[in-house]
Amino acid sequence: MSTEDDLRHALHAVLDDRPVATDGWEAIEARLGRRRQPPVLMVAAAVVAAVVVGGALVAVGARARDTRVVRAGGPGSTTTTEAPVPTGQVGFPGIWPEYSWTAYRDGATRPDRQAGAVAVAQAYLAERLSLPQASVGPYEPFDATTGQVTYRANGRGGVVLLARPGGAGAPFVVSQSSPDGLDVKPAGAGSTRGVIPDAALRDPLVLELTSAVDGPGTARAGAFGSEWSAAVDFRAVAGATQQVTLEVGQPLPEAMLVRVELTGTGPTPSVAEFRVDRPRGQGGSSVPVDEVVALSDTGIDLISLADGTVTGSVATEADLGEGASGLALSPDRRKIVWSRARTGCLSELVMRPVATMVPATVPATAPASSPPSGPSDPEVVGTGRWPAFSPDGSQLAYAVDPECSGRDRLVVRDLASGRERVLGSTATGSGAPSGSGPASVRSLSWSPDGTRLAFELVTTTPSASEGGTRQSSIRVLTLDSAAAVDGARALAPPPGLSWVAPRFLASGRLAVAESPTVAGKPSPGFALVVVDAESGAVTRRIDVGPSPLLALGTTPGPAGAGTAESVLGVSADGVIHLFDTDQRVLTGGRPPYREAAG
């Protein structure tokens, strides 16, 4: 591929479909209202220095020309500003609420969140890590949506990462590597910073650490809200990777803070800290084969297929966010993904390892002073709805309508490279009548061989009298074909019936939920129907009683049941049905549920 094509791809990969703030019209109006001269825009460079004054931390903006800066006050300090500041203040909810800051560039009506973030990072280094001489310098622009900002601290190679993996409004997490090259992680975990999947709280907890310097150190762990409960001394050997074992004791708390310090390296000891969460469910970092995940208004539960009991929770109501839907479980059963509403028509895709370790959300004070912590924050992985993992788990298909046009694009993303492929848009298909209304995609499902995607296409036909008629149809799109989304093969139900929520089965057939389209008439009622994915011919039909199925999932089924595949159906009354050799209702759990996957 030429550099030209590579560049084109790179620009689109970085710039497209990334959220951009759209709340700025009010600010423009305010500026127009004042009819002032346009401001001279200056980048608020990393010129904030932190000093500790009488126990209170004040971040003072060293002024670059044209730059109007910053204050940040710790407890008891007074807020200072260096110039008239417009009303309004930006804050980062959840992060060190004792600090507040507002930063504006000269003439700007919107706070400068980068300068503010720098001030807070500075505060963190100075007060929490006892690195008052540290400076925060070259930093990446603060991304207000993802909350990602990276700092290189104090010129000795340390890095502070301030991140808000849960997206706007979610709590921040902080991680840092130390200036003495102290890196610590649970043994077997793949990374020393950021969200570390596949690492969980165990007893004993084995840590792997490396240090750039020799010297004594201490590793401690404690449950949030209590005292340190485990501690061990060690001697670091420069350049060597060594293991430190902490007996954390049983029963395991929900989460523990781990703190490792090099104590012999001078007045500013190196510190690494992070949080480890107890594995959710019995399966540790994956959903056991005899359990399924189910989404309700109050969270995502792990439910036993054997008796329907709830064995754990993998997401809380707060994690879910508004309008959560499209729950999917990765084929290796280690990750869940769903979508939740963001702003306007846009939804974001959020992913979470079934068990997660994240950097500490609280500073390195003793656990006794730390607030109780909830589960780790889900990671926002993109914009879209109806995510579906490919059978090998390497790709994620989803629908997205970045322009809020009512027309969805079908996108496949390679999860390793991040490269995205737009399969088509519902606006471009030959089947789209001119002037037709919105056409959206729902309920994506991959065929077991990974060559086709089934989905529900919902079209709204403009109607003068009623404002639109919604129609659903089941479509099967062959990947790598030139067919546009609207041109994908449609599977037509018998007259008087509608099919929704397609789900490929291991056999290559499709399970769909069937309902009569005309209420009140004699009809076959609600059913789960298995159809041929080519012809749409019905091969099996199972009545489901008085409540229609709204969402379907599949599961390998209870352990010991061989390779038979079971279908999960969630009916309108919130009950999960399990269709295998015999139909069962999972009566336990905390219904009403809306979706299930296994």
Next chain:
Amino acid sequence: MVTNVARSGGGVSPSLPRRARTPEGDTSSSFDERSELESLYRTHFQPMVRLAWGLTGSRAVAEELVQDAFVRLHGRLAGVEHPAAYLRTAVVNACRGHHRRVRSRLRMAAEPAPAGAAPEVIELWDALEVLSARQRAAVVLRFYEDLPEAEVAQILGCRPGTVKSLTSRALERLREVVER
């Protein structure tokens, strides 16, 4: 596969508009500029931020610059034939001005490519930092906005041949950096 999505400035005529003024003395025009501007904001703020982001490497700076461009547009929209194209030129100019102002100062590091981006994407995105403002503008307008050379030339105020040489030099430079 290149996915050419989210084109900026959809519906914009390829011809660069002339900046027209309202007739002298016509101070009571019924032209509702505020509404026009707001409508332009709704449809073009996001695409323009993406363009400016590509030009400056920073989303935060891009948002500020585009907001500034909208404010400056006020009072100048009446009679503009193609407001969107006019806006785009204003944004490109603002980004070039930004480059001039920050060149001798502490440079802000480029915003990192999105998490999970392919290594080659990250490499190229970072490599854009080595280009001059004009080179960067040329390649972003050509390969992100997909504008023809003639239109890029109008925006940059140069001849199409200059765009061609800016583009080829930029690509050459990027190749050097990536291969190094």
